Amino acid sequence: MDHIHSDAIIAIAAASNSKELTQKIFGDTIGWLPWKKPGYELGLWLEDFCLRNPDAKGVVLESHGLFCWDDDAETCYATTLNTINRAIAWFEEQTADIPALAGEKHPTLSAAERHRVATALMPAIRGMISGDSHKVDHFDDQDAVLQFVGAQDMPRLAALGPSCPDHFLRTKIRPLVVDFDPANPDIDATIAGLTEMVGAYRADYTAYYERCKHDNSPTIRDPNAVVYLVPGVGMITSAKEKATAQISGEF
Known part of the structure; x- marks a missing residue:
């Protein structure tokens, strides 16, 4: 059995x-279950689904992800990849004539300039968020990241945060969008404004925790952002260890 949260599947699940999209894209091969907090009861739901749908090869969990299964690990893996690729192909067909993320808003800087900006921002951010524990950064400027941070829709989508609740553990509820204009790059001004942005993020996260906590909730985590989006430059992620920072970016 495989369980994944790939982007194309989350786009369906969220x-x-x-439910209608799952049926349209996969037919009866992949089923659908409504949102249920992960745990024992969800396992019972999955068991019941399998018993009622013996020919199904997987199930989309609303606002969560995908389970696939088969008789052996290799076949199950192939089923999972095929399911993801079918979802990707369907979305590509549906959006073929639509500009991704509403089109470009900010130009992408050259690789050398991106690294220069990131090199200046990363220690400044670390200094602002390392009061309780030291942080290590990871920088990502792959094409998909650059397309997102430079897009018209980036601020709106970034404010929504991850679509999958599982990702909150790695990324917090939303990234911090750094106020940086790649068309008129002013690193000193950006760093000067970071103090207010970082403080506002901490206050917002603390308020979110206070609104949502229960009597048995764990103590509030570090309220600082984990993910920092820099238009025209890329994505910076911060954590206690390099590997954790990198994994947070991958999420």
Whole structure:
């Protein structure tokens, strides 16, 4: 059995018409279950689904991800990849004539300039968020990241945060969008404004925790952002260890 949260699957699972999309894209091969907090009861739901749908090869969990299964690990893996690729192909077909993320808003800086900006921002950010524990950064400027941070829709989508609740553990509820204009790069001004942005993020996260906590909730985690999006430059992620920072970016 495989369990994944790939982007194309999450786009289906988190949609308002998730059930209908699942049926349209996969037919009866992949089923659908409504949102249920992970745990024993969800396991019982999955068992019941398998018993009622013996020919199904997987199930989309609303606002969560995908389970796939088969008789052996290799076949199951192939089923999982095929399911993800079918979802990707469907979305590519549906959006073929639509500019991704509403089109570009900010130009992408050259690789050398991106690294220069990141090199200046990373120690400044670390200094602001390392009061309780030291942080290590990871920088990512791959094409997909650059497309997102430079897009018209980036601020709106970034404010929504991850679509999958599992990702919150790695990324917090949303990234911090750094106020940086790659068309008129002013690193000193950006760093000067970071103090206010970082403080506002901490206050917002603390307020979120206070609104949502229960009597048995764990103590509030580090309220600083984990993910920092820099238009035209890329994505910076911060954590206690390098590997954790990198994994947070991958999420």
